[in-house]
Amino acid sequence: MKTQIKIALAAAAMTALLAGCASNSGYYGGGPQQPYPQNGQYPPERQGMSRTQKGALIGALAGVAAGLLSGDDATERRQRALIGAGVGGLAGGAIGNYQDRQERALRERMAGTGVDVVRQGDNITLNMPSNITFAFNSSQLESQFYPVLDNVASTLQEYNQTIVEVAGHTDSIGTDAVNQRLSEQRAASVGNYLMSRGLVRDRFILTGAGKTRPIASNDTEEGRAQNRRVEITLVPLRS
Numbered sequence: 001m002k003t004q005i006k007i008a009l010a011a012a013a014m015t016a017l018l019a020g021c022a023s024n025s026g027y028y029g030g031g032p033q034q035p036y037p038q039n040g041q042y043p044p045e046r047q048g049m050s051r052t053q054k055g056a057l058i059g060a061l062a063g064v065a066a067g068l069l070s071g072d073d074a075t076e077r078r079q080r081a082l083i084g085a086g087v088g089g090l091a092g093g094a095i096g097n098y099q100d101r102q103e104r105a106l107r108e109r110m111a112g113t114g115v116d117v118v119r120q121g122d123n124i125t126l127n128m129p130s131n132i133t134f135a136f137n138s139s140q141l142e143s144q145f146y147p148v149l150d151n152v153a154s155t156l157q158e159y160n161q162t163i164v165e166v167a168g169h170t171d172s173i174g175t176d177a178v179n180q181r182l183s184e185q186r187a188a189s190v191g192n193y194l195m196s197r198g199l200v201r202d203r204f205i206l207t208g209a210g211k212t213r214p215i216a217s218n219d220t221e222e223g224r225a226q227n228r229r230v231e232i233t234l235v236p237l238r239s
Helices: 001-023 049-065 073-083 093-108 141-157 175-196 221-227
Strands: 116-120 125-128 163-167 204-208 231-236
Touching: 093 125, 093 141, 093 175, 093 231, 125 141, 141 175, 163 175, 175 204, 175 231
Parallel strands: 163 204
Antiparallel strands: 116 125, 125 231, 163 231
16 A cells, blocks of 8 residues: 555656646647747747656656555565465565575676666566567567576576566557556566466566556657566565
């Protein structure tokens, strides 16, 4: 529940800041009497937020919203299932040490693959951009991505005291419904591939965020490519 509140507050803050930085005179700064710019450019006071400003804002707020999409309740359910199945949990300083070793292993195995390894407290997130995972508007895994996922799977087999959330994300092109469905399908593709490598299904949470959690501006192709991604977050199993 705490995670969901943080996400909601971050989303509200992003909406308010974007609205505050944009002109209140109409779409792209043009009011009823001036829907389009003159000579290809608006006056400075009517241009609203620049792409650079918007990208910086999104990047800053992404850190606030970062975390598990599925929330504490889903994580707790997975934890109970795993402990009930006999997978031992971690406690105290053992958690940090365990994740230190797993992080080191992942950084070594993801080096040169294009996958970013990010540590936030005791959680580890693998950010997998679209240029190595899926073609545009597709949930079919690219064949060159299989060896990367095989390395992830082997690490997860070695470090089995973690819950694995696989979250899909999209850019802003298309309707909310289409993007939500695509993000869920991409998460399922990655999660099912990992499970096919012998990983326990009870460890996994598969979820999609659609276009609601950008990490870059959707105004440019480069930014949209960053937003089309899958994130795998590894949460330690606590005793």
